[in-house]
Amino acid sequence: MASDGGVFCLRRPEMINVGGIGGMESPPLDVDEVHVLAVDDSLVDRIVIERLLRITSCKVTAVDSGWRALEFLGIDNEKASAELDRLKVDLIITDYCMPGMTGYELLKKIKESSSFRQVPVVIMSSENVITRIDRCLEEGAEDFLLKPVKLADVKRLRNYLTSDVKLSNGNKRKLPEDSVSVNTSPPLTLSPDSSESSSPPLTLSSDSSDASSPPLSPVESLSSPLSFPLDDEDDDVSTESSPTPEESPVRRQKMRSPSLD
């Protein structure tokens, strides 16, 4: 059973305080822990995603808009923020449909930022629109999750992160993982609209990595080509493009996923 990363609060003098409406304070950061910035305008979804992340041992900062996310990261102001060193963000997970700034627009701004462009960005959406997914992946998103997000989706992300996590000093190190296989290539989520499936990605060239294989940075993993056929006409038709047609990407992925307790 994964430990709850949010249970113990490390009482240190420095606190990263997001504050404001929709901002949620997170306990002080420990450099060893994975820190996720979650962006969603829906309060219900923010609570759920925060819990999902905490239960998989992540520290979470949840904000309610793209603007607040940029504010938190310090991207929107021109002076270098003194806080920047402590803003170790290992993953940004954002809703797509948000008023003001969409998740896609936020993704673009993050990828334009020299400080944060290497941070993996995951997009969440309630709509399985292929063109939308493509657009996000082309813009550099690491993954696309179909809402409602499930524990299995987040656990998979978490495993994906363990090989990519960088410390603030730039070194990569592996955190304890609870799975053997780690997906390091850019995934595409093509999920059928069955209600009981989660939306794990279709991964390419996913080697089972063990401790001896070198971890890929998010930038490196993005350079792998997405070279499988896609139906691109219909917006909301989910397609299967796995080599074994009778297995959907969902089921195929589930077979490779770590066992969930």
Next chain:
Amino acid sequence: MDTLVAQLQRQFRDYTISLYHQGFLDDQFTELKKLQDECSPDFVAEVVSLFFEDCEKLIGNMARALDQTGNVDFNLVGSSVHQLKGSSSSVGAKRVKGLCVTFKECCDSQNFEGCVRCLQQVDIEYKSLKAKLQDLFSLEQQIVQAGGRIPQVDI
């Protein structure tokens, strides 16, 4: 002879199963239960409570927008419906979510009567779910107070 705890646990189990079978809840509710533990024993209750507050607020927005006779902003209604659909999906409120799908279609086709009907139905539905979940949580509390453990129900 059944102990009180056993009776309550059976009631709880039966009630839970019926909520799923009658389509009030779907497996996303099950997912939420997975996120509940000794450290966060009230997680599900807290989330659904927020959801019901959301329902009230969004339904209020929709009602106000639909009330602008002759000048209804269907985009505004549709945007609230979209939000409600999202949060109902996130908590496993299956019937509410289903109604939102129909509701969205009415908004997209600017079907005023359809929207009004959907609004009424969504209002009834969320309140009905709220009452049922309150009963369910009350059963949980009774079990705990009687010294028992809340059974895990496999749907």
